[in-house]
Structures are given as C-alpha cells and as structure tokens.
Amino acid sequence: MRESRAFRVLRAVGLGGLLVFTVLPLYVMLSTSVKPLGDVRDAFRWWPSELTYRPFVDIWSTVPLARYFVNSVIVAGCASAVSVTLAVFAAYAISRYTFRGREMFRMAVLSTQMFPGILFLLPLFLIYVNIGQVTGLKLNGNLSGLVITYLTFSLPFSIWMLVGYFNSIPRDLDEAGLVDGAGPVRVLLSIVVPAAKPGIVAVGVYAFMTSWSEALFASVLTDDSSKTLAVGLAEYSTQNAVYWNQIMAASLVVSVPVVLGFLFMQRYLVQGLTAGAVR
Template sequence: MTTATRALHAVSPRDARRAARRSGRPGRGPAADVTRLLPRPLLVAIIAVLLVIVLGPVLYMLFASVNSDVSVAAGAFFPAELNLDNYIKVWSTVDLGTGLANSVLICGGVAIVCAFLSVATAYVLVRYEFRGRMTFLRGLLGLQSIPGTLILLPVFVLFSSTATVLGVQIIGTRWAVFITYLTFALPFSTWVMVTYLRGLPKALEEAARIDGASSWRILTRIVVPLSWPGIVVSGIFAFLLGWNDVLFASVLTNPESRTAAVALQVFGATQEGGAIPLYGQMMAASLICAVPVVVLYLVFQRYLIGGLTSGGVK
C-alpha cells in the first residue's frame, strides 16, 4: 500500500464532507440524489404529507389527553382549555404503575438476554463450519413465518403440563411471558447479528488468535465491542416485540403480572358502552406507555442507525 493510499484511507467520511463543503463542491449523498430526482417543491410537499400522516394521530392523542371527555366526544380537536388532571387521575383509575413496571422488567430482560445470546450464536454460525449450519440458519428464517396465534394454545398447554408434572406454577407469572417472548425474539435477533457479523473483517480476529487469544477472549474483547450497533438493534426489536404484545400477555398473566399493554386493553374494554368514556385518561395512559419506547430510541439512536444500515453496502 502506497503512502497516498494510506492517506486516502486515513481520511474519515466526515473530514471528506467538510473538505468538500469548504471547496464548494458538496459530496454526493442520498439527500443529493433525491434532490436531483425530485423537484424541491415536490420533495417538500411529500415530506409535509408524511409528517401529517405520522404526527396527526400523535397530536390528536396529545390534545385529547388535556381536553375534557365531553369535548372529545363532540369531535373537538383542539382543547378549549388545558386540563392536566387526566395525567394524575389515570394512575388511580388504571393499575398503570404495575403494568409499566412489569413491562420494563420483562421486556428489558428479554432485550438484554436476546442481545448477548444472539451475538454468541451468530459468531459461531458465521465463523465456524459444521454439519447442519445452513439448516439452522434456514430454521431461523422459517420461525419468523409462523403466526403467533397458532402457537398460543400449544404454549399454554405446555406451561400447564409443566405445572402438573413438576408442580411449578408458570402461568400467571412473569417467567411465563419472559420465556415466551424470548422464544420469538431470539431467532430474529440471531439473524440480525448474523448479518452484522458477516461485515466484520476477519483480520482482527486472526491477528488476536496469532497473539494467543482464545475464542472466548476474541468474542468478548473484539467482536462484542465492534458489534454494539447490531446488539442495540437486536435488543430494541426484542424489547418492542414484548412491549407491543397483548395476545400472549393477556393469556399468560394475572392482575399482578399483567403488562402495560394488557392494562390498556382492560381499561379500554371497561369504557365501552354506557356513559361517555374517559377519553382523556385513555389518551393520557397511551402516551405514558409510549414514553419508554421514545426514550429508548432517543438514547440509542446513533447505534440504531448504524446497526440498521450495516451490511447494506459491501
């Protein structure tokens, strides 16, 4: 490799973009390509429409949560006056605190376990050749095509049989939901990490192995630090799988172990028919349950973007 080639590789993409802006020749990128394909007025109009589609329901929920139930029932979009009592009353109307605590505990545990188990599994599948490797990889994809509704009854019967045979009560506990979510999330997380680890250079691992590092040391000291974007992506998707689930959580939990999604479902079911529903508290509870997910995305946004775009360019 010549000195010029080394210097070219030493320049980061950020420095190259800064140099291009200083020279008056902005670098080519996705935004520039889109601008060339679409006129700027049309591009602005498309972005505005997308923002309205995405932010419209969120703004309606926000305005309804600070509005009176009568005004929401009458079809009012903007509140006549701000009323923050809904955010206070909802905690006593719905057992939202217990639901949020259970959801964070269960989904957070699933995300952590999935993230690190998927790294180890994907490392073996990518770096080692053994009989049945491709069958295992195809099985990971095949598991994603099975609808969850078809597995609900077998899972329930399996947990009930376990309680009868071993005398260990599983249904109605957090462990039942944790094991179920882990079963669905681990194949997807493993496939995400397989795609990510294929893009990591083998030269680093080979150099470490020449220095006498074991496979475990290579995994913990080289692969895991370089795989944080992929780990975050797999963990977030595993977290969301449990956070948004209502089907399994409503069957496998009791009032003490139910998740936030089930608490919202029960609250909504109790408001059907009769007098005017508590629209304000329903919207406030929905927004409160969405806050942990929004915070999660904001905290790990940098890793999330890097993990999603990895492997797209070879």
C-alpha cells in the same frame, strides 16, 4: 443537475402531506389527553373547552398502571437482554465455525419468522399448563413465562441478524487475537462484540420494542398481577364508560421510555441499520 420548479413543488407537497400524516395523530392524542371527559364524549373538537391535567393524575388510580409499567419493564428488559446475550454466542458460532447441522440450524432459525405468532399461542399455553401440573412451576400467569414466550420470536430474529453482522467483520481480527494468546471467548468479547456494537444495539432495540408492545400472548398468558401495559391499557374501557382522555394520557406516559431509549441509542441504531443495508 438543477431541480425543476414542478419537482420542488411536488416535493414540498409530498413532504407536507407526510408531515400532516405524522403530526396530526400525535396532536389528537395530546389534545385529547388534556380534555375533560365531557369534551371527549361530545362531537370532536380541535381544542379543548378547558385545559386539564387531571387525566394524567387519574390514570394511576383508575387502573394499576404503575404495576403494569413495572411488569412491562421487567419483561421487555429481561427478554431483550437474554435474547441479545444468547444470540451473540449462537451467531458467532454459526459465523465462525463449521459443524454438522449448521445450515439446517440456520434455516430453522429463519423459518421461525415465516409463521404468525397466533399459531404458537395455544401450544405454548398447553405446555405451560402441563409443566405447572407436573412440576409445580407456574409459567402461565407469571412474568418468567412471558419472558420465555417472547424469546421464541425475538431470539431467532436476533441470531439471524447478528450472523450477518459477524460475517462482515474480517476473520483476520479473530486470527490476530488467537495469535496473541486469546481464547475464542475472549476474542468474541474483546474484539468481535465491540466491532459489531451497532448491530447488537439495533437487535437489542428491536427485541425490547417488540416485547414492550406485544399484546397477543400477554392477553392470554398473564393474570391480574402480571399484566403488561399493552393489555392493561384496555382496562380504561369499562361497561359503563370509555375514558378516552385517560387512555391518551396513559399512552403518552408509557411511550416515554421507548422514545427516550430510541433517542439515546439512535446513533448506534442508524449505524447498525446502515451496515445491514450495505450488506
């Protein structure tokens, strides 16, 4: 069917508006990051009066950005790795086996996604404080406590998603592996996991990005030594000044790992999301 001229014009206008809506904030962020602080404090201008890359140097000394960066990598990496690993085994058990409480467990996993995270903030804080007082194990103000916290919302979602992916894989593959003498664990690792790789990657990317950008729990459950980037970026705003050029520069720097990871995993991510949509 041939497209009408009005439809082509409307499509061009819509795509142009979407492009402006997407690119304009990125341009403002990039241009602000290379402006002197005086330009940022004055009336907004589209082009800096003087190009300077000083903000990209100062961001590392104004706040301990490197430490926050490492903390975020550790927390997001560990949370996503543990979440995906546990979710693979749990989702395979739900998908392939029938056991007492199976449907109740599935509903419990799904129901955890219905509640806002702020409801769990105070209970988790009190639990961590009591554990520290009783056992001496410090979870509040510690990276391990933050990893456990992120598992409370990334793990249920990962299980729920992977159950659907595993259900789409024919059981004949499992039976063929069992006939050849492979055990259930070997069938899972050698047959099911490679077939579900796009879904596993998509879940891993989600878990990593969620942990990387989370700020609510990190603002309460961390101290000066365990702060992550989502919380540490606020330190560029002080009582005396707000270093907007450094905030924009730091935001660009900390976005690089996520963007590179997304581009690297894009092929698997698209396959996983497409498979999920088909189901």
